[in-house]
Amino acid sequence: MRNVYRALSVLCVISLLGACATGPKYSEIKSGIPGLKPTEGRIFVYRNTSMLVGGALQPVVFLNGLKVGVSSPGGFFFVDRAPGPMEVSASTEVEKRLTFDLAPGDVRYVHIYIGMGLFVGRAIPELVDEAVALKDMEGLSYTGSQLVPSSSPEAATR
Amino acid sequence: MSLHLTRDRLHTFAAKVLLIALSGCAMEVPYQPTTLIANPAGMSGSTARTTALTHFRLSTGYERTIPAMTEFVRVGEIPAGVVMRPISYVLTVEGANVHEAYAVVNGSRLVGFYLPFEHAFAPLSESVPMKFSERGE
Numbered sequence: 001m002r003n004v005y006r007a008l009s010v011l012c013v014i015s016l017l018g019a020c021a022t023g024p025k026y027s028e029i030k031s032g033i034p035g036l037k038p039t040e041g042r043i044f045v046y047r048n049t050s051m052l053v054g055g056a057l058q059p060v061v062f063l064n065g066l067k068v069g070v071s072s073p074g075g076f077f078f079v080d081r082a083p084g085p086m087e088v089s090a091s092t093e094v095e096k097r098l099t100f101d102l103a104p105g106d107v108r109y110v111h112i113y114i115g116m117g118l119f120v121g122r123a124i125p126e127l128v129d130e131a132v133a134l135k136d137m138e139g140l141s142y143t144g145s146q147l148v149p150s151s152s153p154e155a156a157t158r
Numbered sequence: 159m160s161l162h163l164t165r166d167r168l169h170t171f172a173a174k175v176l177l178i179a180l181s182g183c184a185m186e187v188p189y190q191p192t193t194l195i196a197n198p199a200g201m202s203g204s205t206a207r208t209t210a211l212t213h214f215r216l217s218t219g220y221e222r223t224i225p226a227m228t229e230f231v232r233v234g235e236i237p238a239g240v241v242m243r244p245i246s247y248v249l250t251v252e253g254a255n256v257h258e259a260y261a262v263v264n265g266s267r268l269v270g271f272y273l274p275f276e277h278a279f280a281p282l283s284e285s286v287p288m289k290f291s292e293r294g295e
């Protein structure tokens with residue numbers, strides 16, 4: 001019986017670790033992130049690595065109703081958008097929306113954290129100060145598609 | 159007898175489940191539509207810093223303290239007061255959802271919040287003191 005518990009524990013750990021974001025760290029790529037067009041604003045979306053609550057949850061993140069990425073533990077991505085009203089939500093048991101206004105040249109930071117739900121965790125987006133976000137993101141992995149690695153064929157044709 | 163006992167247990171269980179479910183459903187921040195009259199074109203808003211902590215509590219139960227020396231810029235007016243947007247500081251109000259908020263000040267008191275996404279005013283049920291030191295335009 002003890003072996004069964006041990007095997008289950010190992011499986012749980014493996015599945016949680018598998019949920020973690022992989023990719024280049026923010027600290028490694030921040031100097032390569034392209035500058036923002038003056039007519040647009042930028043929204044970073046990130047999630048800390050905490051595995052205590054909802055570690056296996058990977059909710060889809062929506063911006064004004066359109067899918068812009070997936071929120072993985074320890075991951076971040078960003079999108080550039082024309083200025084205007086923004087609504088961020090993530091697909092979990094209960095949907096909590098974050099609304100804000102994006103001005104030209106603005107860089108906003110959305111932290112997704114997992115709160116306790118009735119049956120599973122629920123993703124809650126919150127707007128955070130730049131200083132807090134930059135510190136949080138330092139060790140997080142890039143999970144977006146805006147940056148193309150310099151070794152890829154797509155980058156070589158640029 | 160045992161049937162009654164089972165039914166009672168089921169009712170108790172259902173009540174507990176309902177209670178847990180309801181506790182997860184926060185109340186929405188109450189707000190009403192309003193029109194922001196922006197600063198006149200070509201005129202940048204005056205900036206000001208808070209001189210003390212400003213603590214507020216919404217009817218949703220959400221509480222927050224705005225630190226002293228937080229810088230705001232005047233972005234316009236609504237009927238309830240002057241609308242001040244924080245600079246380098248994120249101010250949000252929270253209920254069932256999270257809303258970016260600008261302070262609405264009337265006579266050195268924080269009377270509520272302008273919600274830029276919703277173009278709405280979310281009043282505080284009790285205004286609180288909010289003092290600024292003006293820094294000019």
